[in-house]
Amino acid sequence: MDDHAADPDKPSLRERLRPLRGHLWALVVLLASLASVLALWQLAYDRELRAADARFVSNTQEATELLKQRIINYELVAGGGAALFASVDRPTPTQWYGFADGMGIGSRFPGMVGLGFAGYVSGNRLQDLQNEWRETGWGVLRVRPEGERDHYGPILYLEPRSAENVQAIGFDMYSEPARKAAMEAALESGKASLSGPVHLIQDGATSRTGLLLYLPVYRDGARPESVAERQSAMLGWVYVPLRVDEFVREALGENPMRFRITDVTHGRSLLYVSVSDEVQQPPAFHHSEEVSHYGRRWLLEFESPPLEQAVPRLQNLQATLALGLFASLLMYAIAWMLAQTESRAHRIALGLTENYRRSEERFRTAMEYSAIGKVLLDSHGCIVQANPAFARIVGRPPETLVGERFHGLFEDAGDAAHEFGTGGDRRDSVRRETRRLHRDGGEPRQAQLTYAPVPGSVGQDVVGLVQAEDVTERLQAEARVHALNRTLEHRVAMRTRELSQANQELEAFAYSVSHDLRAPLRAIDGFSKVLAERYAATLDEAGQGYLERVRKAANRMGELIDALLKMSRVTRSALRHERVDLGRMAAELVDDLRAGDPDHPVEVEIHGDLVAEGDASLLRNLLENLLGNAWKFTRGTADPRIEFGRNAVEFFIRDNGAGFDQEYVDKLFRPFQRLHDQSEFAGHGIGLASVKRIVERHGGSIRAEGRPGQGATFYFTLPGEVREQG
Incomplete structure (x- = not known):
């Protein structure tokens, strides 16, 4: 059953396609006219491209020949210098100047930096050459770089005599690999040899690329047959230094082509590029030429201007193409518009109806669900x-x-x-x-x-x-949160008040210890002293011993009270952060220890860069306890030594004294906990507890490592520490 039989109100396929027949005929006319226009334009376009490409290749070959001819001219100039050596055993600087001046190098060959001669000197003949140079009145010949070598190739003559060329006199070109390779190639072949890219001495710190053309010079002006004979008859090289950019401009002038020259003899080394690395339009044509001369292979890569410049006649073709396309499209547009008007009106009506229905449906669905x-x-x-x-x-x-x-x-x-x-x-x-x-x-x-x-x-x-x-539940939850916040604030206030009361009680206890407990101790000590002075004769030896022990116990109790008060002040005093040089502070404390105990020689090493941020008085207390402990526990040790320094994250104080058993390290920082007998090492057991509280008040931590008889090391951190900037 077809669509028309299934739905009588639905139009048949032929009726639906009838409004499109005009569009189809308009499309056929458009395609035929476009195909004809494009085919004719493509033929003319290809013909113009081939002709322009041929002209471009011809221009590149001409430029290549100009470059080759220019380098040959440089060889002829160098050959003239070699001929001078054939006529004179060794020309004087004056004769060399006369020859170079007669050649007119500066005006005729702008690309040449100069015309020079480098001698071939064995290591044992260098001193003779320098003496000869001095005795003939030519000045002092300083060969550089210094050092002993089997052979030297110093620059002896270089004209014209500019300041840069004068400074180059004496440079040993044979000591530099790129120059030496070209010089040896010329020596062994007896022909001119060109170097790879080098940095000329005359250019100083600039990045310009240079080349050197070497021509060997032998005794008597003849070229020996074998390599060994050439080496024995070798006098030196006439050479031509040249800058690549000036050489190219001299040979080609203002050439509009973009190209680059790459030395591909051994790898790839860029010699010259005609344009900068800025983004430019792509070239229309590419062409490469590889040339070989004087022992080097150069790859010349040419790029033409962009297409509109390389083939200017294409613009006329494009105008013709645009006119043909416009005519085709105009005919198509007229036919298309006539057929489009009716179908477009129908589509607009259907589209509006459908859009309205869908919009209404979307809105009702959004409302409902x-x-x-x-x-x-x-x-x-x-x-x-x-x-x-x-x-x-x-x-x-x-x-x-x-x-x-x-x-x-x-x-x-x-x-x-x-x-x-x-x-x-x-x-x-x-x-x-x-x-x-x-x-x-x-x-x-x-x-x-x-x-x-x-x-x-x-x-x-x-x-x-x-x-x-x-939002009832949300508002109720917010109300509960506010109530909880008020309760929490009340609890915080209560805890703060309790803490304040506890601090006041601690202060009262410290006051009681400082005043109330000292009075009975002073009485015990005073009456014991009176008994010892007035009734010593009536007491036997045991009684006097008991009395002495009572006085020592009273003094010990006084010292413990002082230690407790000192530790209490450590926790109650306000922190004042400042920059503290712990190294200088430690040196002062060590001086005090040496003055108080001169019979105990200790080697103390204090590292540099021990700067931290913290309370100066508390940090002095910290170092006083740690250094005092190290000083005390090294007594009786052979070659006692104390070291104060820092690693990547911690300060440390290390000694080689009595040490301790690592099993009991937790007792070190508890008040009145001691790991050594009072008779062996005196103390109250308060110092390290105070140290721990000072470090923790600064936000740091402390730990200890030790072994009995091998010393101890205390590590501590001060998060506010700073370093000197180098």
Whole structure:
């Protein structure tokens, strides 16, 4: 069964295609005319490209020949210098100057830096050459770089006599690999040899690329047959230094072609590039030429100007093509517009109808299935439509809400018609508020309302949309959070008050220890002293011993009270952060220890860069305890030594004294905990506890490592530490 039989109202395929027949004929005419125009244009385009490419290749070959001819001219100049040596055993600098000046190098050959001669000198003949140079009145010949070598190739003559060329005299070209390779090639072959890219001495710190052309010079002007004979008859090289950029400009002039020259003899070395590395239009043609001369192979890579410059006649072809295309498109457009008018009107009508239907369907679906309550209101503030989500918030069926005043559902009734602005900017008319809602059969709820103006259909009284969200639980949760915050603040205040009271009690205890406990101790010590002085004769030896032990115990108790007060002050004093040089502070403490105990020679090493941030008085207390401990526990040790320094993250104080068992390291930092007997090493057991509190007050940590009889090391960190900037 075909589509027409299944649906009589639906048009057949032929009827649906009938409006398209005009479009199809217009398309056929367009394709035929376009094909003809493009075929003719392509033939003319290819012909112009081939002709331009041939002209470009011819120009590149001409440029290559010019470069080769110019380098041959340089060889002829060097050959003239070699001929001078054939006529004179060794020309004087004056004769060399006369020859070079007669050649007119500066005006005739701008690319040449000069014309020079480098001698071939064995290591044992260098001193003779320098003496000969001095005795003939030619000046002092300083060969550089210095050092002993088997052979030298110093520059002896170089004209014209510019300041740069004069400074080059004496440079040993045979000591530099690139120059030496070309010089040896010329020596062994007896022919001119060209170097690879080098940096000329005359160019100083610039990055210009240079080349050197060497021509060997033998005794008597003849070239020996064998390599060994050439080496024995070798006098030196006439050489031509040249700058590549000036050499190219001299040979080619202002050539518009873009090209580069690369030395490919051994690898690839760029000699010259005619343009900068800036982004340019791509060239129309490429061509490469490889040339070999004087022992080197050069690759010349040419690029033509962009297509519109390389083939200017293409612009005329493009204008002709554009005219043909325009005529084809114009005929097609006329036919197409006639056929398009009717079908377009039909499509527009169908599209508008379908768009309206889908838009209406989308809106109703969004209203129906939205999890947020939505209500459409008319100009009187009455409900036109309410979705199920809003009905659940109110607690009533949706159909019972239609026609009811919207603000009548809330405790603070108002006029919804005035909630929507009439201005041009709809975003300025959007407003949000939270209101208390009457809910049938339940407790009141809090609803967050968002008012937005929306247009209705033609003839429909709809002015706005209200979105409602039940935020009762959220507001209740916020209230609970606020209550918890108030409770927490009350608890914090109570804990702060308790802590303050505890601190006051500690201060009272410290005051009691400082004053109340000292009075009985002073009485015990005083009466014991009176007994010892007045009744010593009536006491036997045992009684006097007991009395002495009572006095020592009283003094010991006094010292313990002082230590407790000192540790209490460490925890109560306010911190004052400043930059502290711990190395200088440690040196002062060591000087005090040496002065107080001169019979105990200790080698002390204090590293540099021991700077930290902290309270200076507390840090001095820290170092005083740690250095004092190290000083005390090295007593009786052969070659006692103390070291104060730092590693990547920690300061450390290390000694080679009595040490301790690592098993009991936790007892070190507890008050009154001692790992050594009082008779062996005196102390109160308070020092390391104070050290730990000082480090922790600065936000750091402390640890200890030790072995009995092998010393101990204390590591501590001060997070605020700083380093000197190098």
